[in-house]
Amino acid sequence: MLSPFVPCPLTLHALASAGDPPQLLPAREQMAFTLGFHIILVPFGVALTSLMLIANYRGLRHGDHDALLLAQRWSKVAAVLFAVGAVTGTVLTFELGILWPGLMGRYGAAFGFPFAIEGIFFFLEAIFVSIYIYGWKRLPPWVHFWTGVPVALSSIGGAAAVVAANSWMNQPGGITVRNGHVVEVEPVAVFFNGAFWFETVHMLLAAYIVAGFMVAGVYAVGMLRGRRDHYHRVGFLTGFLVAAVALPVQIFVGDLVARQVFTKEPAKFAAIEMLPTTGTHVPETMGGILVDGRVKYGLQIPDMASLLAGFRPSTEIHGLDAIPEAVRPTDRGVSIVHLAFDVMVGTSFVLLGLAVWFGWLWWRRHEVPQNRWFLRGAALSGIVALVSLESGWVVTEVGRQPWTVVGYLLTRDAVTTQGNLWFFFAVVLALYLAVGSGVLLVLRSMKRRWREEGDASVNVPYGPSKPFAEARAGEERQS
Template sequence: MDVLWWELAQGPWVADPAGLMPARQQMALSLGWHIILACFGVAWPAMILVAHWRGVYRGDDTALELAKRWAKVSAVLFAIGAVSGTVLSFEMGLLWPGLMGPFGDVLGLPFAFEGLSFFVEAIFLGLYLYGWGRIPPKRHLLMLVPMALAGVVGTYCVVSVNAWMNMPVGFRLVDGEVVDVEPWAVLFSSGAVLQFAHMWVAAYMVVGFTVAGVYAAGMLRGRRDRHHRLGFTVPFAFATVAALVQPFVGHVLGLRIADTQPAKLAAFELATETESPSPLRLGGLLIDGEVRYVIDIPRLGSIIARNSFTEPVQGLETIAPADRPPVNVTHVAFQTMVGIGTLLAAAVLLYWFLRWRGRDPLANRWALRAAVAAGPLAVVALEAGWIATEVGRQPWVVYGVLRTSDAAGDNPQLWLLLAATATLYSLLTVGAVVVLRSMARRWRAGDQDLPSPYGPQASAAGGDRRTGGSS
């Protein structure tokens, strides 16, 4: 994800390749759109697994019906994600020849494993969808396990590439040539593990709060049956754990930035000068070289960013202007992510505290409204986190090795590709909304078994759901 105006921090103007601007805009659009779908591939299978397990092992017909409906929705999202993911795979080489040309051997293995994971996920999603009434119930339930694992592995592979861009490993540069390539180093670097953990937990927050919000909206409209309460509770429980774990994961990941990307940390903290100890700055913008509209909390910056009462956050004055990221964009995005994450963690604590005290938050309309809002807020936090990560790495596409301007091509026709991609994503979004709303209306009307657009219907017309009866 990128921005157009980071060059303002570069000092003397140098002509950029004609393909740089459209490439940046297209990657921002594609990654920002696709990452939401990727979250559903990572997190939702586990939630479907829990609902289906309740149906099979506890005889809970409501949970089994939820699993069936969620699987059909996930198939729609998976189909759309397949299109956007395919677009991204072509974009890497088309938009960034200066990256994929020299470093293709370094990055080939993670991308290959991601492709294999995609096929495994697609195969077992198909088996699960068509397995209702055809596969014995316990074996049918197991189809979700490789599906969930494949989504996690595929996402790990992609995130490992991004982590490599932030902390490159697995090669040497000799006279401008990439030599001594170690592809496995990209997959198993410490940066990849920590960055994936952050993304993995974020996916459960996005999916958990979004799905729970759908059922909270239904309860606001008076649908307070067990179907809606269970549909809220299962994803909300996942989101709760994720929201409470995420601050710790983010803190551990953030501690590395002081050593690996000091310019990014300075932008996060709006540290124009090195101070010991450093304050925590809430809000604020850098205007004409001066920090304004900020609240300083003494010492807390050193404690949070460096795990120390005295260690300073390296200031921007120590970094060459040509190597500084867009400070305001990076800082605002980072604080947006942290602020929303803190708010969501506090909200789930309040929810479960009220439940512990014997009160039912779902009986309160304001609590339901807050639950509906939590889904979009989690998405905003996710996008803000990626903006902070990617914009904060600028002006480097591979930190300290390859500048973004040097990775882009010189094709001005990429603007046409950007327009085509924006049109495609708009049509996909409209199509997804139309299909999902149609499915929801028919379910509310009492159609329990909607025809699947992906294959033939089960031949059996009935069956006991607890024993894997037909859909």
């Protein structure tokens, strides 16, 4: 589950003001922390199951013993992370009601609808995850494979449903409001709001990029340690190729998203461009911060922002001066959005460079690259992709502030005014620390056991025969 609020604790004090209720800061701190934790799991819930199916298909179609082994092991990892995601997602659900009663009380009739759809997909995913894992030793080959397809599809549907709720807050529609309360809801218009398709495609591609590079990074580390066998090559290629194919598509979609934000969310676009005043021939500012309404320390490329927004230097871009002062973001808030956007774009092009490097090395040798510098970059690619993902959500969420529902509900009016939220935050922090430590220990234990077992853990009725596996191992030793 994603969240409608700021996903980075570093952003919180920059958005506070003297008139805010005292509960606002701890509420944001808690929502930021829990979302920042949970969003790490989202790419694996969305994309790891697809990587699992790719490996499973390869194993069945080509009789690849190692691909089946990867699929079996990835299914177990996916199950562990699914369970952890269920816990952290449940906490986020309770937080929406406890911390933000203004949102749920006034707009729950609209905002809650996408979450109801997400709940259906969640149960479907839980059912078929269980069937898929249980069926390794009990179902015929292709029947078992097809039980995994609903897992991948339901994870995509669930993510899309939550993004629908988030995008609705950026571009609300499908509601009739009287006296500050929703009196009529058009569910289809709420779900498929103006920002839905852009944000959903952008998020799903990001999930495949993060999961692909994270998986590839694991096997790149193994290859750096001398494990250059077929198993590690297949594991690396499955993850890396999925991420490398999705990346240029993501950059193209990201450009469309930025142009849509320019058209539909001018306040957010002004923060992205760190533009104090409305004008034409707007330069693209790289780096820098906003101090007393003036840009400092940034590197500016003349006319580039106008060119990117409207394909001509004379394109007018609304600046921060076009936003009413009462709802204008602070200088520090604008700086955070701008720098986060720079990090997101910069890390994306770093990863694109790595993908191009892979293509060049593959073209020269037609094999998995053995270059140690490339493998070092690949080993770090998952972390870089995760930083890009987190930065993108900072842009999306902090760029909407001070609104929770743009044009309808300010964040300070959505927060609860009751209770000691710092104590509540401390309890949640302890819970997440225990959950995080537990999942790391479980994954390390699984990794250690698999390394000791080698190929022996593949015990599926449709797996390659032992003579076949031994023949493949002999070919690997000869090569």
